[in-house]
Amino acid sequence: MSKVSDGPRVVVVTGASGGIGRAAAKAFAARGDSVALVARGQKGLDGARAEAESLGARAATYAVDVADWKALEDVADQVEHDLGEIDVWVNVAFTSVFAKFVDIEPDEFERVTQVTYLGFVNGTRAALSRMLPRDRGTIVQVGSTLAYRGIPLQSAYCGAKHATQGFHESVRTELLHDESRVRVTMVQMPAVNTPQFEWVLSRLPKRAQPVPPIYQPELAARAVVYAADHPQRREYWVGETTAATLLVNAVAPGLLDRYLARTGFSSQQTDQPKPPDQPANLWEPADGPQGRDFGAHGLFGDESHAHSPQVWASQHHGAVAATGLALLLGAAAAVRAVARR
DSSP: OOOSOSSOOEEEEETTTBHHHHHHHHHHHHTTOEEEEEESOHHHHHHHHHHHHHTTOOEEEEEOOTTOHHHHHHHHHHHHHHTOSOOEEEEOOOOOEEBOGGGSOHHHHHHHHIIIIIHHHHHHHHHHHHHHHHTOEEEEEEOOGGGTOOOTTBHHHHHHHHHHHHHHHHHHHHHHHTTOSEEEEEEEOOOBOOTHHHHSEEOOSEEEOOOSSEEOHHHHHHHHHHHHHOTTSSEEEOSHHHHHHHHHHHHOHHHHHHHHHHHTTGGGEEEEEOOTTOOOOSSSOTTSTTOOOOBSOOSOGGGEESOOHHHHHHHOHHHHHHHHHHHHHHHHHHHHHHHHO
């Protein structure tokens, strides 16, 4: 699969103040790209900018709520004024609520949808309005296993990610119809060791955790950079659990319903009580005036994986298929040889 560009680019990353967005911004900076860092919290943005500049990259910060489409349009204009024409736009920003659906207030559910779904829509619109006239550019949607498979205690987030998946497919088919050279691709993520479990609004009795196995945000970031370099494919899967979950869900979703009903509550909580002073970033950034820079990593580093063979396989379908065919042909030849004896 050919690469879109080998030279430095201007890359916008939403949700760049923490987690996958923070790690992705650093990964783009490490390869020499200029990075426009978009999020609400200035402390996290300042930390991300310092990391990018320490790698020799140009970086600029833009404190904005992606749910505000007009403000995001203005930011896109400012990015092109400050750094140049946008080559890559990466949508990562999200928020969520850990609770049963009946325990989520209507305005809270709406807020998650505005940020986690419409924030991607707004970012995609801002990117396309600039990329389409130039007939070049790439948009990367950072998705999740939960774009295909809903789980308990995350109904608002799962609904938003499902919506993003359908939106992505619709936009992609329109671009293909128009024979546009603007590309859009999606990266489906597994459970990642990010700070979200320290700042997402939670009504769970215990501290929230990602469902093991857990992966480090740098693995996710490398997958995002690869997708930006190779956006011809409609989507990439990251992590063995992502592949396994999506495959099982495709053939036996009812069985997975029952399994998640039994395990989904306990697997998303540690055995420690939720801290009484845990911040919530639903309405205000967790790294606001009274907060701190959370960085890219969460609390689960000791049990997180930095590598995944599945990621290589997802990025090299041709090599995997060729190897499988070679093994199949070799096995057939061996069977024939035995039969002749």
